[in-house]
Amino acid sequence: MVDELLAHVGERPVRIPFGGAADYDAVIGRDLWSHVPEYLTGAAQAAILHTAPLAERAAALAVAVADAGVRPLLTEVPDAEAAKSVEVAAACWDHLGAAGFTRTDVVIGLGGGAVTDLAGFVAAAWLRGVRVIHLPTSLLGMVDAAIGGKTGVNVAAGKNLVGAFHPPAVVLCDLSTLESLPSADLAAGLAEVVKCGFIADAEILRRVEADPKAALVADSALLADIAARAIRVKAEVVTEDLRESGRRAFLNYGHTFAHAIEKVENYRWRHGDAVAVGMVFAAHLGRLTGRVDVVGRTVAILESLGLPTHYEAGKFDGLLAAMRVDKKSVGATMRFVLLDAIGRPALVDDVTEEQLRTAYAEVSA
Template sequence: MDDVTTIAVGGERPYDVLVGRDLLGHLLRLLDGAARAAVLYAPPLKPHADAIAATLAEAGIVPLAIDVPDAEAGKNIDVAAHCWDQLGAAGFTRTDVVVGVGGGAVTDLAGFVAACWLRGVRWVPVATSLLGMVDAAVGGKTGVNTAAGKNLVGAFHPPAGVLCDLAMLDTLPPVDLVAGLAEVVKCGFIADPAILDLIEAKGADEGSLRELVERAIQVKADVVGADLREGGLREVLNYGHTLAHAIEKVEGYTWRHGHAVSVGLVYAAALGRLAGRLDEATAKRHRSVLAALGLPTAYPARAWPDLLATMRVDKKARGSRLRFVVLDGLAKPSILDGPSDELLRAAYREVEA
């Protein structure tokens, strides 16, 4: 067994993020006192979910396996309602636990199901994708998508703990591993430039991946520990996400989140530069780092009207004013409040395919 790294998330409801391999023993500790545990998973992860269920049963905890549609297809209110029906039929109580096994979509769903059941029960995300480990599983943001947009319905509900089993990355399809790196790059630009230096020097190979994961998790832990409910500081984690969420909606959630974030980061850098907030070299570095990893940095010109309309219902918006996270320099995130339509369009010209 590899050494396990513990990253503490502080705040009003502190918990630990565990990074390592073979972490099922730690899962049992987080489920202490539970008579039942619902294990939510997407079909591709059935073998892993079955192994977790068997471990729970051996420990005297009754497992309730609930399979949900894969990726964003499972992240909606109908699927959540199906899960609540299953919990009700199984007699789930306040001391029982929801376990989300999968990438960001499944852990978002599992957390939302747990947040709403009996007005909040324990839950534990077992992140199996890079995106889930460095972003979705950490921070207590839970939610589902609606016709109006992504993550507009949800709750802040911190987990009892987070498990990031690096062994799951060994078999992750390369396209999904690369997509998850967009969130890692984001963390480098908003808080930890050593991430960017490491990627530029070594890429994201076996020798650097664990350090990249741990550094990205530490960035998010520091932010959400200080601001759970996105009252101020936590907004910086949305760097690149305003356009990214709009792309995902326009694409009917068929684009990988990390691919959309990659384009969103290039756009946010262009917006910051054109607003006179960010130097040209740092703006250009966005494109070079992301492109070197094989991530997209452009999107079709014809999509702009739909993207702008979607961004207007972004959760950072205030009334009719759009707000964007931009950089005032490397690792210096700030807010650009109410940019003009002309500025928004000019920045988009720099990411047009």
């Protein structure tokens, strides 16, 4: 019976509500972009932010928008993390200004997590907030960046340090777009799915462990199922804590070290790859601080998906400096999300530098 039910996931759209102060839906399924006009009510224009590789899809979307009686405004932005800068955001605002973009108009983020982060920030700041629709084209975008209402850009001091909370009107996670995604990018997105397994839904871990190869197949029922499970985890947390004043910090499991890697590597690493290593680091740190030991299971799951589990030695000082400006830090106190048990994360602020060095030595061995 379970297999038959899973076979339908991805064929019939699944609507996952984000309640509370957010109040929107993430929809996961196939061929969903045709529903975009439903969310353009009252708009005269829709700015479609996209990267060059998605120009053809953006043009097709522009036709659908125009057919709905709304003027499309195609806006090409750089690919990957290069899109997430104040300079790129300013160029987008100039484009909106030149077009006479009003408060009733809509921004559409078409692309991976970097594009949806940028689009959300552009929409949040323009006229102090206009509607934004997210059409994530990567697994990472679907299960993490495009959902939750966090927006932002990177600055020299670190990743995502400038931004705003700005929930979208809707997130349409069209699984058919994953079929053209490079396998390495698909695997990187699975890091965020696995993270949700460790902090909340252990069934994700069990299903990946049972068939990791199926998890790496873009049109598999298993991938659709675990992606929906990850989105539900985030929906539950965000509904309770939109502005990261409490429980939402748990979604950053593995991210303190991950963001430090990204900064030290000048954002050349895939975010999901960095999160994978960050979870291994957090697992070591949890063991060293007397919590549950999930190092072996973490490494085994991530390696079964082809994700990295080690980082090079000799870079601790730079990583430590980056971790000190993490968003979870309070003054000079660094805080880490660690596991008391699988499904029971905790926010910890008494980790010593010696423990950090030891965990780093384990990850870089």
